[in-house]
Amino acid sequence: MDDKAIILLLKRRADKGIYEAIRKYEGVLTAVAYRILGDPQDVEECVSDAFVGVWKHIDTLDAETGSLKGYLICTVRNMAINRCKQRGRNHADPLQEEIAELASEEDMENQIFVYADTQVILGIIQQMGKPDREIILRKYFLFQQIKEIADNLGLKPNQVKYKLQCTRARLKDALIQKGVILS
Amino acid sequence: MKQHSEFKLFEEITVPEYSSPSKRVEKIYAMTMKKMQLPSSRRFGGSKLLLIAAIAAAGLLAAAGYFTASDAFRSYLKEKGAAGETAALSSMSPNIIIIAYFYSANIVNIIPVLAIAIASFRI
Numbered sequence: 440m441d442d443k444a445i446i447l448l449l450k451r452r453a454d455k456g457i458y459e460a461i462r463k464y465e466g467v468l469t470a471v472a473y474r475i476l477g478d479p480q481d482v483e484e485c486v487s488d489a490f491v492g493v494w495k496h497i498d499t500l501d502a503e504t505g506s507l508k509g510y511l512i513c514t515v516r517n518m519a520i521n522r523c524k525q526r527g528r529n530h531a532d533p534l535q536e537e538i539a540e541l542a543s544e545e546d547m548e549n550q551i552f553v554y555a556d557t558q559v560i561l562g563i564i565q566q567m568g569k570p571d572r573e574i575i576l577r578k579y580f581l582f583q584q585i586k587e588i589a590d591n592l593g594l595k596p597n598q599v600k601y602k603l604q605c606t607r608a609r610l611k612d613a614l615i616q617k618g619v620i621l622s
Numbered sequence: 623m624k625q626h627s628e629f630k631l632f633e634e635i636t637v638p639e640y641s642s643p644s645k646r647v648e649k650i651y652a653m654t655m656k657k658m659q660l661p662s663s664r665r666f667g668g669s670k671l672l673l674i675a676a677i678a679a680a681g682l683l684a685a686a687g688y689f690t691a692s693d694a695f696r697s698y699l700k701e702k703g704a705a706g707e708t709a710a711l712s713s714m715s716p717n718i719i720i721i722a723y724f725y726s727a728n729i730v731n732i733i734p735v736l737a738i739a740i741a742s743f744r745i
Binding site for chain 1 (some may be wrong): 643646647649650651653654655658724
């Protein structure tokens with residue numbers, strides 16, 4: 440079933456829509472949440488919370504232009520980070536340390552990924568060109584290390600760092616323009 | 623519908639193999655429905671509903687087969703001249719009737735019995 444049909448079912452409050460969404464996207468959401476949380480039980484809770492979220496807020500998603508997959512990935516990612524934050528900072532895993540750092544109160548620049556409106560973020564990412572778009576997604580959605588991103592994209596780590604710096608600045612400007620964050 | 627190619631890269635990440643995808647889908651669906659306070663109606667949807675229908679059909683066929691078998695056994699006893707034992711048939715246990723069922727070589731009618739056994743095992 441395509442996304443448009445699923446969104447329409449969800450808008451009609453048909454539970455078949457939720458079932459079809461779970462069947463289609465459970466895999467990718469589990470993968471994203473698992474990278475952040477690492478615990479199967481937490482992952483399942485988080486993924487089901489994301490589907491509850493889409494059920495509750497389906498009216499904000501346009502069946503013609505909205506990306507259900509993107510919406511769900513952003514939702515599960517934000518929920519996983521919040522769940523990670525609730526756990527505290529006792530992470531032995533360096534990746535989890537980085538995630539906790541991203542969600543910290545002091546790091547305003549990174550806060551945008553946690554609290555900014557998912558649709559706005561999606562819109563800005565869509566307008567970015569390659570490889571900036573992919574760097575942002577790999578860094579903040581898949582939580583890949585700079586070296587991992589560089590290897591995947593065939594770039595040097597320094598190039599990735601520089602592009603990331605520029606892209607983050609552009610993203611911040613776009614969010615300020617849209618009134619999501621204050622300058 | 624607009625293509626969202628930027629999310630294609632998510633397809634390259636693999637799902638950890640801590641449980642089978644179908645089990646995860648069922649579990650997450652049940653959890654989601656519980657959180658939304660909706661009945662998990664699809665839990666018994668699809669293949670499970672078919673399985674239940676198959677069990678019911680097999681039950682009916684088995685009942686029909688059971689009576690056919692007892693008739694076959696009666697006929698067999700009559701042929702063998704053991705007419706006196708026919709009267710005692712009604713008081714026999716179901717197991718004896720099933721043995722007679724096999725004995726009368728009514729193999730086709732055993733299918734529903736096997737269907738029930740397999741369905742019960744799967745449930």
